[in-house]
Amino acid sequence: MVGENGAGKSTLMNVLSGLYRPDAGEVWIDGTQVHFRGPGDAIRRGIGMVHQHFMLVPPLTVAENVVLGREPTRRGLLDLEAAVDQVGETCRRFGFKLDPRARVEDLSVGSQQKVEIVKALHRGAQVLILDEPTAVLTPQEADELVAVTRSLAADGHTVVFISHKLREVLSVAERIVVLRRGRKAAEVRASETTAEALAELMVGESNAAKVASQGARAPAGPVALRGEAIDDGVAVHGVSFTVRAGEIVGIAGVDGNGQRELAEILTGLRPASGSLRLMDTEVLGASPGELRARGLGHVPEDRLLRAIVGPMSVEENLALGRHGRPPFARGPFIDFSGRRAHAASLLESWDVRPRDPSQRIAALSGGNQQKAVLARELDADPKVLVVVQPTRGLDIAAVRSVHERLRAHRDRGAAILLVSLDLDEVLALSDRLYVIFGGRLSVELAREDFDERRIGRMMLGAT
Amino acid sequence: MKRVFHGALPSLLSIALALAICFVALALSRSDVHLATDAYAQMIFGGVGDFPSFTESGRWGVLTRPWGESTSRAALLLLTGLSVAVAFSVGLFNIGAQGQMTVGALLAAVVGAHVSLPAGIHPLVGLLCAALAGAAYGSIAAVLKVRRGVHEVISTIMLNWIAVNLIENWLVTGPLRAHSEGTVSIAGTDQILPTAELPRLLSDGSRIHLGFPIAVLIALALWAWLSRLRHGFETRAVGLGPEAARTAGIPVERRIYQAMALSGALAGLAGGVLVLGTEFRFPAVLGAPYGFDGIAIALIGQNHPIGVAVSALFFGILRAGGTRMQLLGVHKSFPELIQGLALLFVAARYVWRKLLSGRAARPSPRSSEVQRA
Numbered sequence: 001m002v003g004e005n006g007a008g009k010s011t012l013m014n015v016l017s018g019l020y021r022p023d024a025g026e027v028w029i030d031g032t033q034v035h036f037r038g039p040g041d042a043i044r045r046g047i048g049m050v051h052q053h054f055m056l057v058p059p060l061t062v063a064e065n066v067v068l069g070r071e072p073t074r075r076g077l078l079d080l081e082a083a084v085d086q087v088g089e090t091c092r093r094f095g096f097k098l099d100p101r102a103r104v105e106d107l108s109v110g111s112q113q114k115v116e117i118v119k120a121l122h123r124g125a126q127v128l129i130l131d132e133p134t135a136v137l138t139p140q141e142a143d144e145l146v147a148v149t150r151s152l153a154a155d156g157h158t159v160v161f162i163s164h165k166l167r168e169v170l171s172v173a174e175r176i177v178v179l180r181r182g183r184k185a186a187e188v189r190a191s192e193t194t195a196e197a198l199a200e201l202m203v204g205e206s207n208a209a210k211v212a213s214q215g216a217r218a219p220a221g222p223v224a225l226r227g228e229a230i231d232d233g234v235a236v237h238g239v240s241f242t243v244r245a246g247e248i249v250g251i252a253g254v255d256g257n258g259q260r261e262l263a264e265i266l267t268g269l270r271p272a273s274g275s276l277r278l279m280d281t282e283v284l285g286a287s288p289g290e291l292r293a294r295g296l297g298h299v300p301e302d303r304l305l306r307a308i309v310g311p312m313s314v315e316e317n318l319a320l321g322r323h324g325r326p327p328f329a330r331g332p333f334i335d336f337s338g339r340r341a342h343a344a345s346l347l348e349s350w351d352v353r354p355r356d357p358s359q360r361i362a363a364l365s366g367g368n369q370q371k372a373v374l375a376r377e378l379d380a381d382p383k384v385l386v387v388v389q390p391t392r393g394l395d396i397a398a399v400r401s402v403h404e405r406l407r408a409h410r411d412r413g414a415a416i417l418l419v420s421l422d423l424d425e426v427l428a429l430s431d432r433l434y435v436i437f438g439g440r441l442s443v444e445l446a447r448e449d450f451d452e453r454r455i456g457r458m459m460l461g462a463t
Numbered sequence: 464m465k466r467v468f469h470g471a472l473p474s475l476l477s478i479a480l481a482l483a484i485c486f487v488a489l490a491l492s493r494s495d496v497h498l499a500t501d502a503y504a505q506m507i508f509g510g511v512g513d514f515p516s517f518t519e520s521g522r523w524g525v526l527t528r529p530w531g532e533s534t535s536r537a538a539l540l541l542l543t544g545l546s547v548a549v550a551f552s553v554g555l556f557n558i559g560a561q562g563q564m565t566v567g568a569l570l571a572a573v574v575g576a577h578v579s580l581p582a583g584i585h586p587l588v589g590l591l592c593a594a595l596a597g598a599a600y601g602s603i604a605a606v607l608k609v610r611r612g613v614h615e616v617i618s619t620i621m622l623n624w625i626a627v628n629l630i631e632n633w634l635v636t637g638p639l640r641a642h643s644e645g646t647v648s649i650a651g652t653d654q655i656l657p658t659a660e661l662p663r664l665l666s667d668g669s670r671i672h673l674g675f676p677i678a679v680l681i682a683l684a685l686w687a688w689l690s691r692l693r694h695g696f697e698t699r700a701v702g703l704g705p706e707a708a709r710t711a712g713i714p715v716e717r718r719i720y721q722a723m724a725l726s727g728a729l730a731g732l733a734g735g736v737l738v739l740g741t742e743f744r745f746p747a748v749l750g751a752p753y754g755f756d757g758i759a760i761a762l763i764g765q766n767h768p769i770g771v772a773v774s775a776l777f778f779g780i781l782r783a784g785g786t787r788m789q790l791l792g793v794h795k796s797f798p799e800l801i802q803g804l805a806l807l808f809v810a811a812r813y814v815w816r817k818l819l820s821g822r823a824a825r826p827s828p829r830s831s832e833v834q835r836a
Contacts, residue, residue, distance in 0.1 A: 269710065289712030300710055309704030320700065321711035329693050 001162045002169050003179035004202055004423060009162050010052075012179070013129050016160075017049035018042035029127070048120025049129045054112050058105035062098055063087040066119045090122045095151060110141030117148070127158040134168055146172045164202070164254055166195040166460060178202055199456040203423060220431065221245035223277075224415035225384045227266070230274035230284070235261035237439040239274075243384065243415040248406065250430030251419045251441070254459050258439035259419045260301060263388045266417070267291060267298040269306075278384060292321055297382030299373055301389045301419075303366070307373045310362035314352070315343035317361045318376050350375040351401075367394045374402055378409055385409065388419045403429060423459070427452065437461050471770060473815035474763050477808030478777065481801045489793065502788045506798075509787025510780035524667050529783060531670035535741055537779025538674035542733035543757025544764060544771040545678075545685055546726045550601075550615075551766045552689055553722035554702035559604055559619025560730040561754025562626035566600045567593035567731025569630050571738040572745035573639065575655030582658040586673070589659050590735040597731015598724040600626065605723035609716045615723075623754075635745055650747030661740040674736035679772060681729070686768035698722050730754060759806045778802055 003009050014020045016027065018036035027034050029045050036042045042049075056065050063083045072082040087100040096114050104112060113133060120128055130149070134142040149172050153159050163169050169176055170190050178185040178201040186201045225243040230236060235258040243249045253259050264270035268288040276284035278294055288298070300306035308317050319328040319339050327338030343357040352364070352371045361369060374390060387406065391399040406429060410416050420426050426433055427450055435442040435458040442458050482503075490499040508514065510533050512526035543560045550557035571593040580588055603622060607613035641653045661672040689695040700708040701718045709715045733753055738745060760778060764770030778798070785798035808815075 267710070287712070287714065288710055289714060292712040298710060302706075305704075305706045306710040307707060309700050309707045311703045312700065316696070316700075319696075320707065323696055323711075324693050332692050332694065334691055334693060334696055 001160060001177045001179060002164055002166065002198060002202055003185075004164065004421075007179040007202075008182040009179055010131060011182075013049065013131055013160070013162065016042070016127075017047055017129060043123055043125075046124055046126035047129065048117075048123060048125025048127065050113065050116045050120060050131065050133060052131045052133075054116055056104050056112060056115060058103075060104060061100065062102050062104060062107075062115050062118075063100035065104055065115055066090070066100075066122050068119075070123070087118065087122065090118055094118070094121055094155070096148070108141070110137050110144065113137065113141075113145065114148070121152075125157075127160070128152065129160045129162070131162050132164070133161065134163060134165060142168065164460070166198045169198070170195060195460075196453065196457070199460065200453050203452045203456045220247035221413065224279055225266075225417065226275075226277045228275040228277075230262070230265055230272050230276060232261060232265060232270060232272040235439050236265060236272065239436075239439070239441050241417075241434055241441060241444070243417050245383070245415050246410060246413050247431040248410050248416040248418055248429050249444075250426035250433035251417065251436050252423050252426040252433055252455060252459060253421070253436035255421050257436050259421075259436050260388070261439075262436070263301065263386055263419050266386050267296065267300070292380075295383035297377040297380055297385040299377050299385070299387040299390050301392075303369055303373060308361050308369055311360060313358050314347070314361045314364070314372060315339055315357035318343045318346055318357070318372060320376065322376075322380055346375045346379060347372075367398055370394055371398060371402075374405070378405060381412075382414060384415045384417070386417045386419070389421060390418070391420075391422070391425060399425075423452065423455065427455075435459055469819075470765065470767075471773075472819060473812045474765060474770065474774065474805075474809055476815060477763070477812075478801075478805045480808050481804035484804060485797070485801050489797075498791060502791050502793050502797075505787045505791060506781065506784030508784070510782075510784030524669065527665055527667055527669035527671065531665075531668075531672075532783035532786070533776070533780040534671055534675035535779075536782045537776045538678040538736055538740070539733050539751070539753040540756055540760045540779055541675075541678040541682060541772055541775035542729050542736065543753045544760030544775050545682055545757075545768060546597075546729035546733070546754075547757045547761035548764065548766040548768060548771050549685065549722055549729060550726035551761065552695075552702050553698050553719055554705065555605075555608070555615045555719070555723060555726075557601070557604070557619055557723070557726050557730075558616050558758065559601065559622050559754075560726075560733075560757045561752060562619065562623035563597040563600045563727040563730035564734040564737070564754045565623075565626045565630055565749055567597040567734030568738045568742075568749060569634065569639075569652075569734070569745050570596040570731070571735035572652045572655060575659035575739055576653040576744065579656070580658060585656070585658040586661050586739050589655075589739050590677075590732060593735025593738075594728040594732045597734065598728035601727020601730065602720065602724045605720050608723075609719055627749075630745075631748055635747060639745075641744070652745040654744045655739065659739055660743065661736065670741075672740045674740045677732075677736070678775075681732075682768045682772040689768065730757070733757075756802070759802055763802075763805055763809050765809075 001009055011020065015022050018039040018041050021036070027036070029047075034041075034045055036045075057068065060068070063080065066087045067083040072079045072086065074082065084100045091098050091100065096118055098111065098114055098118065104115060107115070117128065133145055137145060146168060149159050149161060161169065161172050170193070173190050175187060176190055176193065176198065177187050178198065180202060221244055223242045224245045226241070228240045230239040237258070239262060241249070251259055251262070261270060265272040266276065268286055268291045272284065274284060275282060278291065278296060281294065283291060283294065304310065309320065322328055323334070327335060327342050329335050330338075340357055344355070346352070347355045347357060350371045352368050352375065361372065364372070370390070370392070371394070377385065390406065391402050394402065406416060406418070418426060418429055430447070432444050432446055433450070433455075434444050435455060437459065438461070445455070486499050486503065489502055490496045508516075509529050512529050514526075516525045517523075543564060546560045546563065547557050571589045574589045574592045575585070578585075578588070600622065604615045604618040607618045608615050635652055639652045641651060661674055663669070664671045664673065689699060697708065697713045698718050698721070700711070700713060701715050705715050737751060737753070756778075760774050761771055764772070764774035781798040781801060785795055788797060789795050
């Protein structure tokens with residue numbers, strides 16, 4: 001199963017593994033309709049899910065992890081020897097080379113993933129769901145996983161292999177289902193398709209119209225944010241880019257290619273080498289507070305961790321970052337009436353619900369929290385704005401309104417750097433874009449060069 | 464006002480429940496309800512004033528003397544309670560108020576005994592030194608936390624033992640031991656000079672001294688700081704959401720250092736008040752676990768400066784009254800038992816919330832989301 005981030009792959013699999021209940025539709029196993037009330041039901045019916053993030057207890061051994069939840073006992077006492085024997089037997093039967101006595105935290109990521117698969121098989125799984133299993137693996141480990149998957153299928157197991165690496169899917173699968181925006185876009189035989197055709201199906205062809213509808217606009221102004229050879233030695237490698245006043249520059253890419261770290265570097269949250277000039281002043285290494293004072297706004301990706309203080313009220317959160325200035329403060333004192341009035345007007349104009357500034361922000365829905373964050377950041381009228389995933393979790397009307405406001409902010413002369421995993425969003429908003437892959441930026445693409453097929457291939461590492 | 468009452472309700476109910484349970488236990492232990500009633504009456508007489516004796520004799524002393532005892536204890540509980548509450552506001556659990564208080568007490572004893580100053584400013588200098596010593600000692604834990612990621616609960620517990628052992632087992636029995644007067648050898652440090660004693664507020668026998676008013680003023684100042692000032696807002700933001708605070712441009716580390724220094728200063732101040740107001744020297748063994756009591760007081764006061772003040776005053780009265788209960792053969796640890804039970808019930812505040820609101824008590828969605836992230 002392939003699809004872009006947010007296409008609905010994980011949600012669908014969570015339905016199959018009993019974590020979510022479908023609002024409508026049916027699930028059938030071996031000709032029987034089933035109704036899962038929880039993951040336990042799905043496991044009993046032979047469905048084994050291997051999550052992208054491993055569900056293992058690192059200090060325990062392989063055998064202990066595998067039997068966890070159904071441990072063998074003798075006279076009421078835990079029988080670890082029996083566990084080791086049983087798990088060893090399962091490993092032999094399915095051809096996994098794993099030492100049941102090894103501690104999970106000592107294993108490589110690839111081996112840890114095998115433990116997850118053995119865990120599912122040990123519980124009698126007939127249907128294995130692997131959610132982006134190769135995302136964390138080295139190429140060699142990935143090849144090995146593909147071989148393991150093939151042999152399980154040859155053995156009579158059903159395997160659902162989720163990925164957005166097209167080559168892998170082509171080499172591992174018989175049939176490929178393409179999801180796009182929560183719908184099945186296509187189902188093709190692997191032998192009858194190509195990576196290019198799949199990329200096109202994944203991205204969709206609807207973007208061409210949106211690109212055209214942008215129309216002509218005033219040329220961009222001077223460079224407001226310039227990065228040169230930015231490198232953190234871990235996730236970001238020699239990144240150089242420019243963002244001019246009055247333009248939106250997009251960074252497209254598949255999750256985990258360094259875009260999160262790049263955004264953290266640009267907003268003062270992560271150290272790096274190189275050069276970053278904000279309005280012609282070197283600011284690499286400056287604190288988030290200094291950057292804000294120099295006119296940088298930031299809509300962080302991780303809303304609950306970085307953008308809001310959950311136990312505080314909506315109005316306190318709306319003041320955060322500007323809480324030292326009027327109308328939020330007078331001298332060293334908080335200006336309660338000014339803060340309240342300003343919050344009320346922001347809630348009104350951004351249609352944040354409920355309209356109660358004294359409400360704890362944690363009690364708001366995710367979409368309303370995000371609207372509050374965007375309201376706060378745009379209201380500060382930053383000269384340069386770094387936005388990461390601005391519309392994740394918002395409904396369609398809210399997405400449209402956020403996009404309009406970002407464009408309006410650009411048209412007022414701001415420079416906006418948009419980092420998003422949603423290619424449609426990057427294509428719809430950006431005046432120029434870069435593709436990030438493996439921590440490196442591609443050459444910049446101007447709007448007339450926006451070719452989703454080509455960009456899709458670049459996002460997947462093909463050139 | 465209604466909101467304030469609703470917020471304080473779990474604590475008030477916890478205290479009421481603790482008092483009720485202890486009353487029943489007392490009555491059962493002697494199969495005598497009258498004893499329990501008498502004991503509670505004595506507690507009130509000893510804590511807030513001996514009213515029957517006042518109506519008989521008309522002497523004000525029987526009212527003011529209990530207040531002296533209550534407020535001198537309440538001052539110490541309030542300062543250490545505020546110390547814990549301030550650290551909590553920035554998200555740290557300061558178990559080290561005891562150590563910081565001990566360090567402060569020693570400094571106050573040294574300044575009080577060995578520095579000559581005029582009466583007006585001597586106590587103030589003593590208190591200031593005590594606060595600075597406590598601040599310095601508290602800051603060690605903050606530096607370890609920020610620079611090395613050492614959890615403050617661990618470091619402050621260890622720093623408690625270091626302070627107590629260094630001071631009681633070495634300084635006070637060694638270099639700082641009092642000079643013997645004639646053949647009498649005195650344990651502890653020298654008596655402080657009369658100029659250094661905290662001024663008494665009344666000229667009668669009551670021991671009401673300046674410590675309690677100072678502590679109350681500090682509680683009000685802290686309340687204003689946390690709720691009215693930008694700096695306090697930033698401090699709370701760091702405590703409730705450090706990463707969001709950092710992203711918003713708040714200097715997280717600096718706020719942690721400042722809050723922890725303030726927390727240590729308050730505990731050190733408690734030590735200063737103890738020495739300059741009550742003990743008049745550093746005794747051989749301090750034996751006053753006000754630093755640990757501060758944790759209970761802060762939690763019962765729900766880490767709110769005004770709540771802490773109310774809770775400190777209440778338990779100060781209880782402690783003072785408890786001494787008088789001994790006349791009836793009730794053990795002197797009885798008030799601590801009440802305090803412990805009240806703390807236990809406050810700790811179960813989710814149960815209170817559930818009972819009070821009829822809704823299921825849930826952990827905040829934020830904490831689970833953060834863990835997932």
